[in-house]
Amino acid sequence: MAGGNVSPRQKMINMMYLVLTALLALNVSAEILRAFHLVEMSMEKAGLNIDKKNADILKAIDSYVSNNPTDEKGKAAQVNAAKVDKTAKAALKYLGDLKANLIDGTGAKNSGRKEGKADGEIEDASNMEKHANLLIVQGKGLELKNNINKWRDEMLSVLSPELKNVVKSDLNTDVSKGSTQTWESELFEHSPLAAVSTLLTKLENDVKSTEAQVLDELKKDLTKVNIVVDQFEAKVIPNKGTYIIAGGKYEADIFLAASSSRSTFDLSVNGSRVNVENGIGKYEASASGQGEKKYKGVITQTQIDGTKKEYPFEGEYFVTQPLAVVSATKMNVIYRAIPNPIAISVPGFDASQVIATSSLGTLTKTGKNGEYDLTVPGNDASKELVINVSVKSDNATKKMGEMRFRVKNIPKPTPQLGSIEVSGGTDIAKIRSAAAVFTILKDFAFEGIKYDVKSFKIIYQPKTGPAQYEAVNGSNLVPARMKGFLQAIKKGEKVYVLDIKAQGPQGLVPIPTGVIAECN
Numbered sequence: 001m002a003g004g005n006v007s008p009r010q011k012m013i014n015m016m017y018l019v020l021t022a023l024l025a026l027n028v029s030a031e032i033l034r035a036f037h038l039v040e041m042s043m044e045k046a047g048l049n050i051d052k053k054n055a056d057i058l059k060a061i062d063s064y065v066s067n068n069p070t071d072e073k074g075k076a077a078q079v080n081a082a083k084v085d086k087t088a089k090a091a092l093k094y095l096g097d098l099k100a101n102l103i104d105g106t107g108a109k110n111s112g113r114k115e116g117k118a119d120g121e122i123e124d125a126s127n128m129e130k131h132a133n134l135l136i137v138q139g140k141g142l143e144l145k146n147n148i149n150k151w152r153d154e155m156l157s158v159l160s161p162e163l164k165n166v167v168k169s170d171l172n173t174d175v176s177k178g179s180t181q182t183w184e185s186e187l188f189e190h191s192p193l194a195a196v197s198t199l200l201t202k203l204e205n206d207v208k209s210t211e212a213q214v215l216d217e218l219k220k221d222l223t224k225v226n227i228v229v230d231q232f233e234a235k236v237i238p239n240k241g242t243y244i245i246a247g248g249k250y251e252a253d254i255f256l257a258a259s260s261s262r263s264t265f266d267l268s269v270n271g272s273r274v275n276v277e278n279g280i281g282k283y284e285a286s287a288s289g290q291g292e293k294k295y296k297g298v299i300t301q302t303q304i305d306g307t308k309k310e311y312p313f314e315g316e317y318f319v320t321q322p323l324a325v326v327s328a329t330k331m332n333v334i335y336r337a338i339p340n341p342i343a344i345s346v347p348g349f350d351a352s353q354v355i356a357t358s359s360l361g362t363l364t365k366t367g368k369n370g371e372y373d374l375t376v377p378g379n380d381a382s383k384e385l386v387i388n389v390s391v392k393s394d395n396a397t398k399k400m401g402e403m404r405f406r407v408k409n410i411p412k413p414t415p416q417l418g419s420i421e422v423s424g425g426t427d428i429a430k431i432r433s434a435a436a437v438f439t440i441l442k443d444f445a446f447e448g449i450k451y452d453v454k455s456f457k458i459i460y461q462p463k464t465g466p467a468q469y470e471a472v473n474g475s476n477l478v479p480a481r482m483k484g485f486l487q488a489i490k491k492g493e494k495v496y497v498l499d500i501k502a503q504g505p506q507g508l509v510p511i512p513t514g515v516i517a518e519c520n
Helices: 008-026 030-067 072-104 130-137 140-156 183-188 193-222 428-433 480-487
Strands: 231-238 252-259 265-269 272-274 291-302 308-319 333-335 340-343 354-358 362-365 371-375 384-393 396-408 414-417 424-426 437-440 452-461 468-473 494-504 507-511 515-519
Touching (some): 030 193, 072 130, 072 140, 072 193, 130 140, 130 183, 183 193, 354 362, 414 494, 414 515, 424 428, 428 480, 428 515, 437 452, 452 480, 468 480
Parallel strands (some): 333 396
Antiparallel strands (some): 231 252, 265 272, 291 308, 340 371, 354 384, 362 371, 384 396, 414 437, 452 468, 452 494, 494 507, 494 515
């Protein structure tokens, strides 16, 4: 670097560069070296999976030839597969020997690693000189570059031009865009030995991956299934739906889904045909009802030889009603002695999965989904009750919540004399036409609740003379003489209806108010 006819200033710069390189070598942290080791171990494990896949494909091709001994195409595929496997094995041996030589210099397996184990860290992991001398100065890196291109071309040579374009091999020796370095210099110069060993492990996996792709194309061509996967998309498939109870677990399978825009297949769901666009079925369903909805379907793929293969599947989704919760907390009231209608539902669950109980009274289903009648005895003195709601799902019961209600008596009714409801001055015709005493529940939310008058007292107060008094059983104005007083009533005279008792849902109750009618 410092040789040749160069100026003193350039010599100084070159010397500083060497010193800087040495300092960098000394400052490669143990954490970075450890990270390289962990990546290398991970790639070696991934490589074992590729090895298994390649072995399975070779076995499948051999099995096909064994079952179809007269198929010349099968024999050719078997020969080509063996050729590809031979090239890959030679490449892996070359890379393995090179890596062992760099780590220890002897080529002995696992030497140069801590404790002599394959998964041990490299003893001299930060060294930058040994591999630089071998790969750069002695030209072993250029030899490796040429071999990589040769291995790739040999493995791809067994495929047709069309299928060569399908294989996306990572065995390439391109340099970074704009780089002025050679491929081997860019990869191996000024790098610690741990990084170089990791790069060589990556090259081993690139060889295995390229072999896997080529073998896969040979197998697909042999079995008449030649679907070119050209679309990839991350997919999340929930295992238990997307509506999860608080405290439960959300579970999903996450994977990379592959599809072919050129693939054609028939898709049906619940017996109905579904449109397929660019190799993807577009299923739609109108959401109705409530709760879990399941569906089944089948994908029918027509093979190149005309046979059909079916792939059944199942799916599910949840339907919930539009939900807005508005609660008037002061109005959460249950009335004693009458059926109180209650609607109970849990979004995402069918009414058959909902379990509701009350701390008081009897909670009875009405026959309509999610509708109940709650009846609290009229003599119960409790001032509050609680309705608990649970759901039964996956053979387990989970509490979903509770609601508290105040317990009150039915409001006392308003008395009326004939058509007279309010005390005060009253038209004479209304008094004379009155035939009975009634009670009404004005502005009460429940319809059909009645109170029947069982007894009352009536007083007729003329302008002069003593008042006339009667205690009456029932609701009608009897005896006849009291009716007669009302018929003869004059302006300024009054009628009092008091001490009314009426029979209702909570039994016989006194009416706290009466009616005072003064004739206008």
